[in-house]
Amino acid sequence: MNDKITESKNSKSSSLDTMSITEIVELINEEDSKISRVIKEIIPQISSLIENIVKNMQNDGRIIYVGAGTSGRLGVLDASECPPTFSANPNKVQGIIAGGKEALINSIEGAEDNLLTAKSDFKKFKINKFDNIIGITTSGNTPYVIKFLELAYQAGADTSIITSNDIKKPIYINHIIKILVGPEILTGSTRMKAGTATKMVLNMISTTTMVKLNKVFKNYMVDLKINNQKLELRAIKIIKDLTELDFEDSFNLLKKSNYKVKNAILMNLKNITYQKSCQILRKFNGNLRDAVNYKD
Numbered sequence: 271m272n273d274k275i276t277e278s279k280n281s282k283s284s285s286l287d288t289m290s291i292t293e294i295v296e297l298i299n300e301e302d303s304k305i306s307r308v309i310k311e312i313i314p315q316i317s318s319l320i321e322n323i324v325k326n327m328q329n330d331g332r333i334i335y336v337g338a339g340t341s342g343r344l345g346v347l348d349a350s351e352c353p354p355t356f357s358a359n360p361n362k363v364q365g366i367i368a369g370g371k372e373a374l375i376n377s378i379e380g381a382e383d384n385l386l387t388a389k390s391d392f393k394k395f396k397i398n399k400f401d402n403i404i405g406i407t408t409s410g411n412t413p414y415v416i417k418f419l420e421l422a423y424q425a426g427a428d429t430s431i432i433t434s435n436d437i438k439k440p441i442y443i444n445h446i447i448k449i450l451v452g453p454e455i456l457t458g459s460t461r462m463k464a465g466t467a468t469k470m471v472l473n474m475i476s477t478t479t480m481v482k483l484n485k486v487f488k489n490y491m492v493d494l495k496i497n498n499q500k501l502e503l504r505a506i507k508i509i510k511d512l513t514e515l516d517f518e519d520s521f522n523l524l525k526k527s528n529y530k531v532k533n534a535i536l537m538n539l540k541n542i543t544y545q546k547s548c549q550i551l552r553k554f555n556g557n558l559r560d561a562v563n564y565k566d
Contacts, residue, residue, distance in 0.1 A: 274409060274410075274435045275434065275435050275436060275450060275452060275453060276408055276409060276434050276435055276453070276454065276458065276460050276464055277453075277457070277458050278452075278453040278457070279453060279457050280301070280452070280453035280454060280455050280457065282297060282300075282301075282455065283297060283455035283456070286455060286456065294455075297455055298455060298462070301451075301452075301454075301455055301462075301463050302463060302466060304451055304452065304463075305449075305451055305463065305466055305467045305470065306470075308449060308450060308451050308467065309449060309467065309470060309471065309474075312447060312448065312449065315445065315446070315447055315448075316447060316471060316474055316475070318445065319430055319445040319447065319475065320474070320475055320478050320479055320482075322402065322428055322444070322445070323402045323428075323475065323479050324479055324482045324483065326400045326401065326402055326428055327362065327400075327402075327479065327483060328483070329400045330400060331398075331400030331401050331402060331428075332361065332362050332363065332364065332400075332401045332402065333349070333362070333363045333364070333402050333404065333475070333476070333479070334364050334365075334366060334395065334397075334401060334402065334403050334404065335348065335349055335364070335365040335366065335404050335406055335472070336365075336366045336403060336404065336405050336406065336414075336415050336418045336419070337365075337366075337367060337368070337405070337406035337407065337412070337415060338367065338368035338369070338373075338381060338382030338407070338412050338414050338415060339368075339373075339377070339382060339461075340408075340460065340461040340465050341406035341407055341408055341412070341415075341432075341465075341468065342365070342366070342367030342368055342369075342373065342374075342406070343367060343373075343374055344406060344465065344468050344469050344472060345365035345366070345367070345404070345406050345472065346365030346366075346367055346374060347365070347469075348363075348365065348469070348472040348473070348475075348476050349363045349364050349365035349476075350365065351476070352476055352480065353495055354494065354495050354497060354501065355480070355491055355494060355495075356480040356483075356485040356486075356491065356493050356494070356495075357485070357493045357494065357495040358480065358485070363476065364395075366391060366395075366418070368381040368382045368384065368387065368388070368412075368414040368415070369381030369382075369387075381414065382412050382413065382414045382415075383413045383414065384413075384414060385413055385414070385417045387414065388413070388414045388415075388417035388418045388421075389417065389421065391418065392417075392418055392421045392422070397421070397422050397425040397427045398425065398426065398427065399425075399426035399427060399428075400427075400428075401422070401427040401428065402427070402428045402430065403418065403419060403422035403427045403428070403429050403430070404430045404431075404432060404475070405418065405419045405429070405430065405431045405432070405443075406431075406432045406468060406472075407431065407432070407433055408433060408434045408435070408460040408464045408465075408468070409433070409434075409435060409460075410431065410433035410434075410435040410437035411437070415431075416440075419431065419440075419442055419443065420442045423442035423443070423444075424442075428444050428445075429442060429443050429444050429445070430443065430444060430445040430446070430447065431443050431445075431446050431447070432447045432449065432468060432471060432472075433446070433447070433448055433449070434448070434449050434450065434451060434460065434464040434467065434468070435448070435450075436448060436450060447471060449464070449467040449468065449471060451463045451464055451467045480493075483556075484554075484555055484556040484557040484558070485556070487512070487532070487535070487558040487559060488512070490508045490511070490512065490531075491504075491508070492508060492531045492532045492535065492558055493531070493532060493556070494508075494531060496529050502524075502529075505524055505529070505531050506520045506521050506524060507520075508531055508535075509523055509524060509531060509534050509535060509538075512535050512539075513534075513535060513538040513539065515538065520534075523537065523538060526544060527544055527547070528544060532547075532551060532556070532558050532561075533547040533548065533551065535558065535562075536550065536551065536558065536561055536562060539562055540562070547561075550564055550566075
């Protein structure tokens with residue numbers, strides 16, 4: 271007998287197949303509206319996890335998401351957004367999905383149950399005590415994820431599990447995040463409400479961590495990596511907003527700063543050279559607020 275919340279029937283959708291399009295959409299929206307309230311209740315657990323992550327990453331640790339299926343894809347998605355948004359080293363925030371890259375677009379039969387693959391994938395990462403291994407498993411017992419977490423715990427890493435079921439905290443887990451959003455309107459389809467809730471929590475983890483690692487000034491992504499026209503325009507706008515220069519002068523300043531927004535802002539606000547801005551930012555570990563307030 272399967273008594274998992276995520277496999278339970280949602281009484282509100284027992285006639286899903288007879289509902290109109292509008293009724294279905296309204297019901298999905300109604301169920302999704304519960305997510306933020308559920309997450310609000312577990313903010314202390316999420317905050318505690320992030321505090322540990324920040325401390326470990328300040329000691330050259332990593333965030334490594336591990337999952338299968340939708341959960342794995344969400345981890346890879348969150349990790350992949352950190353380099354362009356925060357200029358994070360791609361090795362510092364990674365996503366591992368059971369079945370490898372092919373599993374990002376195709377369902378790989380048996381991938382989530384393959385313990386041998388979990389062991390071999392684990393060996394590739396040389397996990398250490400400063401690494402944060404976050405297992406994403408809606409069910410709470412995906413074999414691939416559980417094996418990876420067990421091995422990570424044995425290696426001394428900080429281990430976490432994100433689940434949508436009310437499971438007991440295993441001995442090999444340091445942090446447990448239970449996002450109990452209830453049964454899906456399509457029974458067992460955890461790509462829906464549970465998936466949305468998971469993505470929201472991952473957003474909290476990665477964004478808050480990067481803020482605390484000095485990747486943000488005020489509410490601007492001043493460490494963004496400019497690799498396309500959209501991000502170049504965003505960088506110019508950030509400089510324009512924070513310095514009150516016009517578009518052309520902001521663009522020229524960006525070029526003088528070697529396309530580094532932090533440096534550009536500091537160069538303008540303190541009337542210094544690019545080289546000097548680099549020295550000051552190094553002194554304050556990239557904290558632009560402290561760098562701006564620094565009196566040489």
